[in-house]
Amino acid sequence: MGAKLLTICAAGLLVSGCLKEKPKDRSAESVQQIRQLLDQWAKAFEAKDVDGVMAVYAPGAALTAYDIVPPLQYKGANSYRKDYADFFAQFNGPLHVQIADDHLEVSGDLAVDYSLEHITGTMKDGKPADLWLRATSVFKRIAGKWLDIHDHISVPADMTTGKARLDLKP
Amino acid sequence: MGAKLLTICAAGLLVSGCLKEKPKDRSAESVQQIRQLLDQWAKAFEAKDVDGVMAVYAPGAALTAYDIVPPLQYKGANSYRKDYADFFAQFNGPLHVQIADDHLEVSGDLAVDYSLEHITGTMKDGKPADLWLRATSVFKRIAGKWLDIHDHISVPADMTTGKARLDLKP
Numbered sequence: 249m250g251a252k253l254l255t256i257c258a259a260g261l262l263v264s265g266c267l268k269e270k271p272k273d274r275s276a277e278s279v280q281q282i283r284q285l286l287d288q289w290a291k292a293f294e295a296k297d298v299d300g301v302m303a304v305y306a307p308g309a310a311l312t313a314y315d316i317v318p319p320l321q322y323k324g325a326n327s328y329r330k331d332y333a334d335f336f337a338q339f340n341g342p343l344h345v346q347i348a349d350d351h352l353e354v355s356g357d358l359a360v361d362y363s364l365e366h367i368t369g370t371m372k373d374g375k376p377a378d379l380w381l382r383a384t385s386v387f388k389r390i391a392g393k394w395l396d397i398h399d400h401i402s403v404p405a406d407m408t409t410g411k412a413r414l415d416l417k418p
Numbered sequence: 419m420g421a422k423l424l425t426i427c428a429a430g431l432l433v434s435g436c437l438k439e440k441p442k443d444r445s446a447e448s449v450q451q452i453r454q455l456l457d458q459w460a461k462a463f464e465a466k467d468v469d470g471v472m473a474v475y476a477p478g479a480a481l482t483a484y485d486i487v488p489p490l491q492y493k494g495a496n497s498y499r500k501d502y503a504d505f506f507a508q509f510n511g512p513l514h515v516q517i518a519d520d521h522l523e524v525s526g527d528l529a530v531d532y533s534l535e536h537i538t539g540t541m542k543d544g545k546p547a548d549l550w551l552r553a554t555s556v557f558k559r560i561a562g563k564w565l566d567i568h569d570h571i572s573v574p575a576d577m578t579t580g581k582a583r584l585d586l587k588p
Binding site for chain 1: 482484485486487488489490491519521523524525526527528529530532534550552554556558567568570572573574575576577580581582583584586587588
């Protein structure tokens, strides 16, 4: 009877261990961790804090970003860091970011967030900046930690005039 | 002894059942299914087959796309279908698509593919079209079937001239 009880307990432990590995059982925790990462990014972005922003991203070659400005792609964290620094250098004072129509999908060790971003601030020459972007970010759990491995940031293009549509609103 | 063996077998079954649910054990199959979906999309796109293209996407409100052309977002499969039909109507004969620097990430019921896409063809007025895009697509396994729930397609913008950079190459 003692041995049988032990076997049942061991089976119970194994099953409970398996359940912990199932993506659905960890998804609420993952959603919370990714929401924290998105908040961390927004706070650092508004403060034009390059180190704070880059803490959200995967290091080295694990990151590939498609930004609103050329080139077609930023390969690796170092090139994307320079892109952020160049962007922040164009503004006086803090930036403000507002998110609309946000979608968050999480499964296992992968997550995707996509939304419209409203960015406002003041350029170095004193002119106001006011821009709605489309933003898609991909997060991967690497060694237990969620990190952004891919950003895609853009505005649509008018194919007739060749203009970037920097004036659109949702 | 008979009862104990039964208990161990039951534990074994439970554990093997649990392992089947772990994302890593199904990821090779998922990768293959998503590669098939990407091939299916490319074939339909080159043939300007709207129904074939849309078979890859989630129906109804499950789809949100950020395309190269305005507006900021296409909400739902019907609006994205019209966008594809309008795009295909601008070309004579088939299109050609070439993929570069492709990344595919899969975990559980979620997958993301991002790459540079080279699209070539002939416009209705006989002029050649030759364009490199950035393409990010998000796939979700819905009721056992992988479907595209989000596309983000763009070119970078030159913030000084306000031009969409339709001339970039990787």
